[in-house]
Amino acid sequence: MEIRLHSPLDMHLHLREGAMLRTVAPWSARDFAAAVVMPNLVPPVTSLERLTAYREAIGAAVAPHHFTPLMTLFLQPYSEATLSALRSQIIGVKLYPEGVTTNSAGGVSDLTAVEPTLALLEDLGIPLLVHGESHGFVLDREAEFLPIYERWAQRFPRLTIVMEHITTAGAVALLDRYPNLAATVTLHHLMITLDDMAGGLLNPHLFCKPIAKRPEDRAALLQAALAAHPRLMFGSDSAPHPIERKEAAGCAAGVFSAPVCLPLLAELFAHHGALDRLQAFVSDNACAVYGLTPLPKTVTLRRMPWQVPDRYGEVVPFYAGKTVDWAVVARDS
Ligand code: DOR
Ligand code: ZN
Numbered sequence: 001m002e003i004r005l006h007s008p009l010d011m012h013l014h015l016r017e018g019a020m021l022r023t024v025a026p027w028s029a030r031d032f033a034a035a036v037v038m039p040n041l042v043p044p045v046t047s048l049e050r051l052t053a054y055r056e057a058i059g060a061a062v063a064p065h066h067f068t069p070l071m072t073l074f075l076q077p078y079s080e081a082t083l084s085a086l087r088s089q090i091i092g093v094k095l096y097p098e099g100v101t102t103n104s105a106g107g108v109s110d111l112t113a114v115e116p117t118l119a120l121l122e123d124l125g126i127p128l129l130v131h132g133e134s135h136g137f138v139l140d141r142e143a144e145f146l147p148i149y150e151r152w153a154q155r156f157p158r159l160t161i162v163m164e165h166i167t168t169a170g171a172v173a174l175l176d177r178y179p180n181l182a183a184t185v186t187l188h189h190l191m192i193t194l195d196d197m198a199g200g201l202l203n204p205h206l207f208c209k210p211i212a213k214r215p216e217d218r219a220a221l222l223q224a225a226l227a228a229h230p231r232l233m234f235g236s237d238s239a240p241h242p243i244e245r246k247e248a249a250g251c252a253a254g255v256f257s258a259p260v261c262l263p264l265l266a267e268l269f270a271h272h273g274a275l276d277r278l279q280a281f282v283s284d285n286a287c288a289v290y291g292l293t294p295l296p297k298t299v300t301l302r303r304m305p306w307q308v309p310d311r312y313g314e315v316v317p318f319y320a321g322k323t324v325d326w327a328v329v330a331r332d333s
Helices: 018-031 048-062 080-089 115-124 138-155 169-175 187-191 194-198 215-226 258-271 275-290
Strands: 002-006 009-013 034-037 068-074 092-095 128-130 161-163 181-185 232-234 298-307 323-332
Touching (some): 018 048, 115 138, 138 161, 161 169, 169 181, 187 215, 258 275, 258 298, 258 323
Parallel strands (some): 034 068, 161 181
């Protein structure tokens, strides 16, 4: 059995900088035509200079693969002049509530005060990408943020709002209520629940933000993905940390999934008899939501078992040491 995917897109990716960038970026660039690159560097991507330098560093790290980094800007109270100047260089602006996740210290502390900037994004036609979590009890953080999404969907009806890495049945339900809401979902949130991370021996390699939730949440996410809900897009949130930052007290949040995304998605969709929907989930939906033109890259996957390595450099991947039933066997671009 084989499937050919045209212009596979990862709509939420962390690539880091320096040696880590050089280790991880080729794995995304090998399998994906393009990816939305998150701006939560230290310091964050908040200027044209930083954005341009980062894009160039990514280009150097992924050569010779054909891969387009779709750049994002870390949301701050920008002026209209700044946003107008940056508009052609970015696919969107990413909002992190202050302190909710890795490298979000410079994020938004007052979600009402930020609204004039959101109005500018709406006027300029720049999508808003949101890490939608409150500072409440960890399992409730996404649910507590849903009213904020609703408020913004109503107040800014021409603004495309992407609910990043959704993890709850409630977020899936919200998608159908507002046409200007879209969402990404990760591979790991389609596969694991909180039990996989903390139900037995603690598995730090599955610790991420938002934290994996209940079986019924995963079921709702999976159902929407397998049905290729038109405003649900694949976004890996592949987020590498060195092993000493994961297998540690004070474990960093993030799952490194880039090398296994397409094979495990093919396995998952095939298992549920939905392989014909994978193209929409990993590319077509994102093109429609963002108005992107598909890129000429094609990736072929075949049912063929392979074992996931224990490490990629100093990073432990999702599914380390396990066997995946599907493999990427050809890439044309
Ligand atoms: O688990 C996560 N890791 N969630 C995020 O929102 C950020 C990411 C990272 O940058 O490591
Ligand atoms: Zn992320």
